[in-house]
Amino acid sequence: MRRKLVIGNWKMNGNRAANTALLSGIVAGLNDFGADSAVCVPSPYLAQCQAELEGTELAWGGQDLSVHASGAYTGEVAAAMLRDFGATYVLCGHSERRAYHQESNALVAQKAVVALAAGLTPVVCVGESLAQREAGQTEDVICAQLQAVLDALQVEQVASIVLAYEPVWAIGTGKTATPQIAQDAHRFLRNCLANKNAAAAATVQILYGGSMKPENAKELMAQPDIDGGLIGGAALKATDFLGIIQAV
Ligand code: 3PY
Incomplete structure (x- = not known):
């Protein structure tokens, strides 16, 4: 379970x-x-999270990390720095990083490897654009995004990641995938995980992201392969965020 x-x-x-x-x-x-x-x-607020959340049920994490450990990489944040401030999670390959910072599947995979090595849980984000969905390429796109990460991991490491399916056309647009569309993608991703490590595929949490809110969270999270949410706008209001957690 x-x-x-x-x-x-x-x-x-x-x-x-x-x-x-x-x-x-x-x-x-x-x-x-x-x-x-x-x-x-955002990284400047990790210290605030550590100060205000330590000892509570709410964990915290970063939104990106460098593949480098330290050195002349202006503006970058190392995995060890995130750990230094008590981070548990780090997002890897959010669609906004892929789109605005040209993060490739290979780079995202490297970031997941570096996160795991530092003791962070990488939340690996995958998702197709509207054009890709309309061209019938959804499975090819999300499979390639996930496969790059799986190829970079040791078999036993697969169990230590979190996966997030975030259809790009549903991010910040107010559009949400129907529970069936989301479930189909999640099932497909779980099958991809199983090709690398069947036991891990049964335990890896696959989150849905893309305009999840209290009103639609229950139906989405009732799907057998949807294990939670990666929440954008609704995470900025305590009642909305709590409303989603309560929908579990
Ligand atoms: C959204 O739901 O807008 C997200 O991008 C969550 O990461």
């Missing part, structure tokens, strides 16, 4: 005062809903 996991992706939002209100609102409302929860925040 896989435990549900709900991760808020704050993207480039927040400020110290608003973060304190949001984090304390979430923590106050967490009530053994049967799901794990976390927030992935």
